[in-house]
Amino acid sequence: MMEQLDQTDITILRILQKDSKKTAKEIAKTLNLTSSPVYERIRRLEKQGFIKKYVAILDKKLIDRSITTICQVSMRYHNEAFIEKFEEQIQALEEVQECYHMAGQVDFVLKINTKSLEEYHDFVKYKLSKIENIGVLNSTFVLKDIKHTSEFYI
Amino acid sequence: MMEQLDQTDITILRILQKDSKKTAKEIAKTLNLTSSPVYERIRRLEKQGFIKKYVAILDKKLIDRSITTICQVSMRYHNEAFIEKFEEQIQALEEVQECYHMAGQVDFVLKINTKSLEEYHDFVKYKLSKIENIGVLNSTFVLKDIKHTSEFYI
DNA sequence: TCTGAAACGCACTGCCC
């Protein structure tokens, strides 16, 4: 259980990261296999947790979330209780797509998607700044998405 | 063609963003519909581009890409040719999961996944720093993923 | 582990309302 991945597993993961609608039959063809072993391997990769989930990727522009903002947050005090509270509250904010606790001077980096700059303003004013213990808050806007993928290099 | 989304469309998109393996039948059930209209709407949402693709999300730790780094890059010169070249070269780097052209002093923000700090070092030394015209390069490491989703709030 | 066959359910179509 949970042994290392062989080359066949890696190929399957690479394919499914790009297109999870590929059928076991199609994947089998590129691997010179039948669909049964491919199917079983996918099932095993799901069960072992290598594949966490399958999702649809939407077009940010079309669904009107065009504005992406990177926001750097530093806390005023750095005790456990404050940090945990902050993490909890951030997770609940729907506008926040990513949040990382960082090494270095800045404590957290957030990526936020909104409809407009005005909506971002409201987000900061009514939601983010309501969180206790935020010291410095520094927002910079994305001019252009150069690259954006959910794929990992394996 | 390309009209506004109604509430049914939005519900379908919300569900598929969380779990694209949900069948039309299952989605239909939560909407008190049959599978035919749900199926047709999904097809339309794909064709209109609202749904860009379907992908498998892998576990970063299990596939050994545990180290996430945020790297801020500023260019030495800001002419069109240099910027385009930079964008092209970044897109080709497999370790780079995200790259944004920013407003403000920092020109680009990159998110990079590697197996180890050492591998990140090699990435900077042999790949990133080979790109022409990079002025300042500032790397900070992620201590913890607080939130990380491909979902948009719609 | 893989192959091949067989069962089942869903995707997908066409017709009706």
Add this chain to the structure above:
DNA sequence: GGGCAGTGCGTTTCAGA
């Protein structure tokens, strides 16, 4: 728009190698 009924295909299971 949505419902209903049908067909083909992929998923899923299993015996055998």
